[in-house]
Amino acid sequence: MIGHMIVQNTLHRPVRTFITVIAVAVEVTLVIMVVGLTSGLLSDSAKRTEGVGADIMVQPPSASIFMAFSGAPMPIAIGDKLQQLEYVQAVAPVLVQFNSVNGLDIVYGIQPETFRSVSGGFVLHDGTELRDSNDILVDDVYARAKKIKVGRTLHILEHDFHVAGIVEHGKGARLFVLMSTLQEMSGAHDKASVFFIKCDRSDHTAAAADEVRELLPHYEVRPLKDYISLMTSSNLPGLGAFINVMIGIAVAIGFLVTFLSMYTTIIERTREIGVLKSLGASKTYIVEIILSETTLLCFAGVVTGVGLSYLTRIILLKVFPSLPILITVKWIFLAGLIAILGGLLGATYPAWLASRKDPVEALAYE
Amino acid sequence: MEPILKTENLWKMYRTGRMEVPALRGVSISILPGEFVSIMGPSGCGKSTLLHVIGGLAQATSGRVLLDGNDLTEMSDAARTLLRRHKVGFVFQRFNLLPTLDTYHNIALAQHIHGNGFDPHRFEAVASLLGLSERLRHKPSELSGGEQQRVALARAIISEPKIVLADEPTGNLDTKSSETVLALLRQLNKDLGQTIVMITHNPEAATYGDRVLHMRDGMVVNGSAAHS
Ligand SMILES: Nc1ncnc2c1ncn2[C@@H]1O[C@H](COP(=O)(O)OP(=O)(O)O)[C@@H](O)[C@H]1O
Numbered sequence: 127m128i129g130h131m132i133v134q135n136t137l138h139r140p141v142r143t144f145i146t147v148i149a150v151a152v153e154v155t156l157v158i159m160v161v162g163l164t165s166g167l168l169s170d171s172a173k174r175t176e177g178v179g180a181d182i183m184v185q186p187p188s189a190s191i192f193m194a195f196s197g198a199p200m201p202i203a204i205g206d207k208l209q210q211l212e213y214v215q216a217v218a219p220v221l222v223q224f225n226s227v228n229g230l231d232i233v234y235g236i237q238p239e240t241f242r243s244v245s246g247g248f249v250l251h252d253g254t255e256l257r258d259s260n261d262i263l264v265d266d267v268y269a270r271a272k273k274i275k276v277g278r279t280l281h282i283l284e285h286d287f288h289v290a291g292i293v294e295h296g297k298g299a300r301l302f303v304l305m306s307t308l309q310e311m312s313g314a315h316d317k318a319s320v321f322f323i324k325c326d327r328s329d330h331t332a333a334a335a336d337e338v339r340e341l342l343p344h345y346e347v348r349p350l351k352d353y354i355s356l357m358t359s360s361n362l363p364g365l366g367a368f369i370n371v372m373i374g375i376a377v378a379i380g381f382l383v384t385f386l387s388m389y390t391t392i393i394e395r396t397r398e399i400g401v402l403k404s405l406g407a408s409k410t411y412i413v414e415i416i417l418s419e420t421t422l423l424c425f426a427g428v429v430t431g432v433g434l435s436y437l438t439r440i441i442l443l444k445v446f447p448s449l450p451i452l453i454t455v456k457w458i459f460l461a462g463l464i465a466i467l468g469g470l471l472g473a474t475y476p477a478w479l480a481s482r483k484d485p486v487e488a489l490a491y492e
Numbered sequence: 493m494e495p496i497l498k499t500e501n502l503w504k505m506y507r508t509g510r511m512e513v514p515a516l517r518g519v520s521i522s523i524l525p526g527e528f529v530s531i532m533g534p535s536g537c538g539k540s541t542l543l544h545v546i547g548g549l550a551q552a553t554s555g556r557v558l559l560d561g562n563d564l565t566e567m568s569d570a571a572r573t574l575l576r577r578h579k580v581g582f583v584f585q586r587f588n589l590l591p592t593l594d595t596y597h598n599i600a601l602a603q604h605i606h607g608n609g610f611d612p613h614r615f616e617a618v619a620s621l622l623g624l625s626e627r628l629r630h631k632p633s634e635l636s637g638g639e640q641q642r643v644a645l646a647r648a649i650i651s652e653p654k655i656v657l658a659d660e661p662t663g664n665l666d667t668k669s670s671e672t673v674l675a676l677l678r679q680l681n682k683d684l685g686q687t688i689v690m691i692t693h694n695p696e697a698a699t700y701g702d703r704v705l706h707m708r709d710g711m712v713v714n715g716s717a718a719h720s
């Protein structure tokens with residue numbers, strides 16, 4: 127009975143219903159997209175870093191785990207010292223640059239020989255390895271997304287590169303140039319942002335890491351085995367706060383819209399509430415009707431919002447094909463829960479107000 | 493016979509600004525089970541207020557209201573809500589149907605609130621008695637005034653209340669629909685023994701009942717037999 131009544135009520139005011147549902151949908155989409163984009167970027171970057179194939183990563187003191195954002199390069203000569211450690215088999219210095227034009231891309235400046243010795247080398251899909259200072263290697267995902275072919279010119283970091291080859295994705299970055307070129311371009315002569323280390327045996331990783339820590343006391347020494355699990359927003363305080371603020375804004379939208387929607391509804395239905403009371407409906411009954419209606423509206427909003435999130439992802443991927451957006455069941459569920467709880471909270475005061483109306487006054491309401 | 497409804501020296505004050513305005517000034521009436529009583533009187537004399545107080549919609553300022561042995565003036569708001577649910581059926585001048593629900597659901601809602609579950613036999617009997625069987629899927633906006641009031645009547649009696657309280661039920665109806673609704677009220681009273689208290693402005697309407705109470709300035713001034 128209540129089910130039928132609340133469905134009829136929502137159909138009775140289609141514009142109000144539509145606006146409320148859309149507002150909740152936007153709330154849900156905002157949460158799913160903010161979380162999806164940040165965690166997508168993080169895990170994508172983490173997976174590629176792990177994919178380099180190194181056992182240990184060495185970064186300058188207090189460098190961010192989100193490598194691309196931390197500059198402060200180290201002298202490349204450190205690499206030679208690392209090479210001499212007992213358990214270290216190979217060391218590859220990499221200079222990292224961050225390209226933010228037309229998307230978010232990490233560019234690795236590498237020495238082809240050392241990078242090969244650590245990572246096992248690229249799988250070439252087309253073209254050749256890096257040979258000339260103007261050469262750039264592009265991974266297959268990037269190439270497909272930007273429709274890049276070998277021999278083409280790629281303008282990146284305010285520089286025209288010649289696409290020498292297309293390589294299998296997964297080796298740290300999507301774009302690779304010679305380290306010397308990148309050093310020159312960024313004025314970081316003889317500098318590297320990170321050293322990737324390959325141990326002589328992978329079960330020597332812990333021992334090797336200890337050696338490195340002894341050699342370079344304040345440096346960030348990270349075994350890469352559990353790297354992905356470390357790359358979460360909770361390990362990046364600023365990012366975690368950003369996500370919380372965005373979720374807070376989304377919840378505020380949902381809360382305010384359901385509050386206003388249900389508030390105007392109970393004013394509009396004052397006389398109907400009086401009728402319910404004259405029929406002997408209890409306060410609980412009236413609260414139940416209003417909260418059920420809110421739940422219905424929010425649920426419709428959540429379903430719409432999940433659809434809208436996937437639609438947004440499709441559109442974003444059309445524009446930025448390499449953008450990693452991670453929509454997980456967990457966050458669909460959480461965003462839905464947040465939206466419904468926020469909505470119910472917004473409807474609490476209107477529901478309470480409705481249940482307390484004086485029946486005689488309510489029946490006299492015009 | 494024990495009265496089904498009895499008031500003793502009932503007072504109701506309304507506060508308007510700093511003034512206390514009495515709407516009821518010592519009303520003592522007694523209504524027997526199966527009676528059909530009309531209340532007449534000029535506008536503003538306190539008829540609706542009396543109906544609200546005896547139906548448990550409003551609280552009296554002083555005096556007693558005994559409905560089926562229960563003293564409403566001693567009751568909490570929640571207890572009066574329960575009493576309305578189980579013992580009182582209201583009919584209003586403005587019909588007061590829920591506009592989003594069709595006839596069927598407007599009547600079923602009363603059964604749902606009453607809480608004894610849906611009784612198809614009772615529903616069937618009431619709908620056909622009030623001539624609504626063909627109108628069950630219509631919303632109030634698709635019904636004439638007379639039909640809407642018949643739905644309201646069905647809603648009021650569906651849960652077999654001890655007493656039906658009707659506040660100018662024909663006040664918004666044309667002559668023909670008024671006659672139909674009044675005839676139905678009389679039929680409910682005669683055939684089912686339904687106790688009814690009806691407010692009306694129309695002396696002709698008052699003749700449908702057994703007895704007329706005249707009110708003036710918040711008091712019952714005399715009782716008379718309807719046909720005298
Ligand atoms: N909520 C209220 N506040 C103040 N005065 C009221 C209120 N309701 C009714 N009254 C006053 O009480 C008196 C009786 O009103 P009412 O019972 O509606 O009369 P009737 O139904 O006989 O026309 C009138 O003088 C009216 O102005």
Ligand SMILES: [Mg+2]
Pocket residue numbers: 539540541
């Ligand atoms: Mg009145």
